[in-house]
Amino acid sequence: MYRKQISIAMSHTFKRMLSCTALAAFALALVPGAADAAPRKGTVAKKVVGKRVVRSFAAGKRHAVISVVRTRPSYGELAGLHSVQDQLDLKSSAALVIDQETSEVLFSKNDSAVLPIASLTKLMTGLLVSEAKLPMDEMITITQDDVDTEKHSSSRLRVGAMLTRGELLHLALMSSENRAAHALGRTYPGGLDAFVGLMNAKAKMLGMKDTRYVEPTGLSSSNQSSAHDLATLVGTAYTDPVLREYTTSPGHEVTIGNRTLKFNTTNRLVKNPDWDIGIQKTGYISEAGQCLVMQAKIAGRKLIMVFLDSAGKLSRIADAERVRRWVESQPVPSTSTVIRQVSG
Secondary structure, three states: OHHHHHHHHOOHHHHHHOOHHHHHHHHHHOOOOHHHHOOOOOEEEEEEEOOEEEEEEEEOOEEEEEEEEEOOOOHHHHOOHHHOOOOOOOOEEEEEEEEOOOOOEEEEEOOOOOEEOHHHHHHHHHHHHHHOOOOOOOEEEOOHHHOOOOOOOOOOOOOOOEEEHHHHHHHHHHOOOHHHHHHHHHOOOOOHHHHHHHHHHHHHHOOOOOOEOOOOOOOOOOOEEOHHHHHHHHHHHOOOHHHHHHHOOOEEEEEEOOEEEEEEOOOHHHHOOOOOEEEEEEEEEOOOEEEEEEEEEEOOEEEEEEEEEEOOOOHHHHHHHHHHHHHHHOOOOOOOOOEEEOOO
């Protein structure tokens, strides 16, 4: 039965799309014995192999690839920013590292390039909700309006689920919950349109000239900014104790009806004892690539770091580690070494 289902699903088109290299990489990634633990009815898994998203079906000891979809290139890749080299060999198309206290630029790479920012958007969403001093214990219901029709992403918050505004804010900032972020904007006084207007007004007030928002989650590629502008936002958001607490929370449980759901941070560095992070936010959609902003204390200095359009699931984390090692290797104070990198 499973063989018949797989045969139907795996069309000739998918067979042509799947290169031998991608199939081999996917097969090697399967842990021996893992299929034995699969539910009897079978499971569908998704794995990124190179620039393809590979979906596989597993039932008992049987498993097979059922579809292969090439991922959409990011805006930075289309603009040729991925080819720009820098001294630290970062994988991010755009990056900026500044001293929070002195505003000294330590590292700059395409920091004025305007790119989609994905869920980094939620940092502005959270800032406005927190600054509005709305009642955090007010119950808010997730509605059909909060369901993602842009990217059709999944969510563990079902339509009809009721959470407090504080819980929604926590989940939006910590685990990048899209329905939570949308519900926060939708229930803001004046409604969603008014909220988005305030997002853009706040950006303008902060001097974020390259920034534009069209919705509060970051699912739209029309939410765009630059590394320079985002460093400004991180510096402002850091002054808010609620945002500092929620973005650096490693995990949080919420009770919805008779269910208790555990959510975790999207940034593994939060749980790393070697890092002293004051505020952070991650983001990803295919148009934006992997993104990360942080305020962290390194070698006795409070630094703001922005990484945009990084190629590879873990590359934004690796870029942060590269910057950290570089800063720690500099003389103290490391004011004599400044790297600037611009596109050609």
